Amino acid sequence: MQDYVVFQDVCKYYQMGEQLIKAADQVTFTIDQGEFCVMVGPSGAGKTTILNMLGGMDACDSGLIRLEDCVVSQLTEKQLTDYRRHEVGFVFQFYNLVQNLTALENVELASEICRNPLDPKEVLEMVGLADRMHNFPAQLSGGEQQRVAIARALAKNPKILLCDEPTGALDYETGKSVLKLLHDSCRQTGRTVIVITHNQALTQMADRVIHLRSGRVAKVERNANPLPIERIEW
Amino acid sequence: MSRAYLKSILRAVRQSLARFLAIFAIVALGVGFLAGLWSTTPDMRLSLDTYYDQQRMADVYIKATMGLTEEDIATLSALPEVDSLLPARVADVLVDTIDDGRLTTRVYGLPWTQLNGEQPLAVNQWQLVAGRLPESPEECLIEQGDAYLADLELGAVLRIVTDGENGDLFATTEFTVVGVVASPFYFSNEREPSNVGKGRLEVVIYVADSCYDLDVYTDVYIVSAAATELLTFSDAYEEHMEAFVARLEELGEERSNLRYAEIYGEGQDELDKARAELAEAEEEAARELADAWQEITDARRQLAEARIELDRGYADLAEARSKLAHEKAEAEAQLAEKEQELEQARQELEQGEASLAAALQAGLIGPAQAEVMRQQLDQGWEQYQIGVAALEGAKAELTQQMAEAEAQLAQAELDLERGEREYAEGLRELVKGEADYWRARAEVEAELNSARADIEEAARELEELEMPTWYVLDRNANVSFASFEINTEKVQAIATVFPVFFLLVAALVSLASMTRMIEEERTQLGIMKALGYSKGAIMEKYIGYCGLASLAGSVVGLVVGFRYIPAVIWQVFASMYKLPTLYTPFRWSFALVATGSALLLTMLVTVYACNRALSEKPASLMRPRPPQAGKRILLERVTSLWSRLTFSQKATARNLFRYKKHFYMTVMGVAGCAALLLTGFGLQNSIDVLANAQFNAILQYQLTIDYAEDVSIPAQLEDWLQQQEQVLAYTPAHGERGTVYQEDRKVYTTIYVPQDESSFAQFIALQERASGVALDLTASPVIISETLARALRLQPGHVLAIENADEIKAQLTVAAITENYVGSYIYLSATAYEAAFGQEAKANTVLAQTVPLETAAQDELLSALLQLKDVERAEFIDQAKHSFDHLVASIDFLVVIIILAAGALAMIVLYNLININIEERRRELATLRVLGFHNEEVAGYMFRETAILTAIGTLVGMPLGKLLHAFVIRQAESSDLMLGQSIEPLSYLWAVLLTLVFAALVCLVMARKLRQIQMVDSMKAIE
């Protein structure tokens, strides 16, 4: 299906005193359904801003954002909450798990509130944490925590998975396995996944690569034959 | 303090205004309460002292048993310790009024120029509340009415009952009220005992001292020279006064000796004079009696003489009478002889005629012879005629002579008769005179004897003359002063409990806040430590921050607390006193201690929190702190239940046990709030119970009527009571004042002895409070009111020492204790009374039940009652009830203040808790929002913890509140007042509800803050 995600002339400005910071400046791109999309660009390019706007965590100043048939840029506060609740899964750089809940409970936390969740235990098994599900986040390594975070995002059974530097705090191997997990989930369930990364090497595994620079889309690449993660080295 | 340092602190304040405000507010609350409550008693005492100084309240007053002479006064005023003094004549008397019956009245006789305002009063200056000052000695001023003193109207006329106690002391006995004054001597609504009438003062009036028929003063009121500068409740004052009183007592002895000599001398002089007078009188009496006797003797002699004369008169008369008769007989005999001679002559002449005629006829004789014979015959006839005429004359003369003599005799007889009458009169007079004499003699003798006896008595009395005494009394003897001192002491007792609690909560709030602050800045801490800053240097900022918050809070707390807390309590006191202006100075010592302790506490917790963080290695500090590991709690073992909980319930359950500081802070704060609220509402209950139970359930009569002591109700009153349709029932009883002594305590009480023990319970319910069991004087002959029992800690079986109004002392064994809230009573059976005091309890009061009446109808009934013979006083208990309305109102006011304080406490604590929680879990909350949780769900997650802590706090607060309530009640009670002991269920409900409302309010405010959490920011790296 064409144009699953649409950004059309999206702008987001921050007024810092005298200075106007253009975090997103006339951003226009599209992503198709089931694509594994990677967003790259230097620090401060506006990657997080764009992802947050797509995820309904932040509003744009102008332009159109659409996910499938939902015009995100026109949703009210309340509709945005529902949109986040049912349509989007987030994975953050710092995992953002609830410290006071076990791994399983953290997943349940998400699955409890949405329409057709996946079974939390199955999802945790899927991410390879079958025997750690009763541990608290503090008892898990960074990679394991990120897996829990991914499991939490997946368990909601969202239309789209948004990952902001999911491997940023992880070592090479762990990062790789986390990416593999995301990629697999994209391939297996046909779910659209967008991953922000600083790692240019990762562009090889993406169906679509969006290059950003200073709040603008510098270039959009399409990979006809993305490489599997195992084959990428950096 | 460098500028940079200050700037860094100010920046920190700006960055975390909520936290700063929380510390600021709780310190303000704590310090405000501490300083305010501490200063309340000193402020109230200072205000009273200022009032006393302004009104020149006497420091001491002297009551002299034999009076004070001008010389005594002069000696006193010459003392250097005496600033000014006011001699007065004071006595308690009964007074009749038109509208209010017979009232026990204290009459102050004051110097006229001070009474009429020409000169200011030297001591105990009053304030004129209404009317004007007297312009003539028939006018008087009256002390302002209150719960115990009657409110007489201007223009009311008071007539002293002159045949009552002290009634003979007065030269003027009728006064018109022209002005109402408030004197510092009578500023409390407390009953003043009196030894006249029913034993309680009902009116105080001020008149000119010339209205007294006395040439000495009874009292003198003194303002001491140095005491004005000292605070009247201070130890320095006490010491000063002790010395002064001792000095006066010493002087009193000296002056009393002189006064004794004077009175003795005067007595001796009078005695001598009386003796001389007696002697004189004796002499004069003897003389007069002798004179009188002489007169009687004379009269008797004269009478005897008169008798003799009279008798002689009778004899003379008889003699004269017989002589006259004799003379008469003689004269008549001579006359008869003459008559015979004449008859013979006539017969001879007749014969001669006949012989002539015969001779002529016979012619015996010739004409010549015949002629000669004729001539002879005619001559004979002529002689005869002359003889008859002479006889007739003699006869007439005799008759006349006889008549004359008779008349003389009759006259003599009349004279004699008069003489006899006069004699009889004289005799009667003599007899009377003699009787008079003897009577007079006896009288004089008796008179002289009594005079002799009087003199002897006077002489004996003089010998027995007691030494005069000066009673030197200081302010403690003044009922108003003593009551004020005790009540302010109670406030002090309460004042020490509350603030400690507030400070404790303040410490907890700062601990939680500062721990959180340091947590937030741990990286910074780590960097500084790594850079080689000393612990102290790093701490500086936090100590400065917390110190600034505490200091600012203290300043606001002090300013508000010093000013308003004493004012609130003062307002509550207004129901008991006619209060002067309140002074609330800024008290540096309290301010320093309160601020100091608040600062110290908050600093200590800051240092503690810093120390804990700084004990970590810099490296670990610089790393984001590993979030506190979630811990399994007991509840999880109940898998069936646990698995049913939603995630946020699970998180809440774990959080509750994880953050102990938050737990204690919140539970204490909320418990404090709930406890305060419960105390406040409980107080209201207690007062309501007092007003309702006392005036509806316990006292079931509406009207009391006092009459002159008698065994039965006066007939007129009895008739009236039976005829009045508005009177439903009545019972007579004996009532009098009693004084209970316990160690050095003295408690006034009222003794009631019902005439009819069985029907008495209809009028005053005698019952045990806890069990509600009715008491009966037959079974338990000595029942004391619970007020008295609590004040003196008496139990059934205990013995109390009592003195009745006639100053007869007795011991009573308490048989039972009856529920009672206002006033102190002892109910005795007639036999128990007689056994204790050795005299019969004569009825002098009627308790009556009436139909419900409006005030106007009550007044009408009262004035009708007072018209009746022997009725001295009548009163509806509504009047006593009204005086509690004010108390109820001021308690309502206090409750509002308590609610505000409680609300502030709960809100600050909860605000702080939620604030810290939000700060601490900002990322967690943002995560939830990112995950698509609705605002309500996020709020629910956040506030569930608050709700549970609030619930626990509220629960803990209930027993705490009950204890606090009991403590406050206990402090407020006196021998005349017991408050309701229990708290109504509704009050618990209100306390809980209000606490929840406060919590809900905070949550409502914080929900806004929750919504404003920026998801985007929170997702960024850990600070």
Ligand SMILES: Nc1ncnc2c1ncn2[C@@H]1O[C@H](COP(=O)(O)OP(=O)(O)OP(=O)(O)O)[C@@H](O)[C@H]1O
């Ligand atoms: N809340 C904000 N206020 C002001 N400026 C902001 C805010 N958020 C982002 N920016 C600015 O917008 C620009 C884009 O930021 P963004 O976080 O999207 O960059 P990024 O591409 O994600 O960079 P990085 O790879 O470092 O995460 C930056 O210049 C940033 O300074």
Ligand SMILES: [Mg+2]
């Ligand atoms: Mg970014």
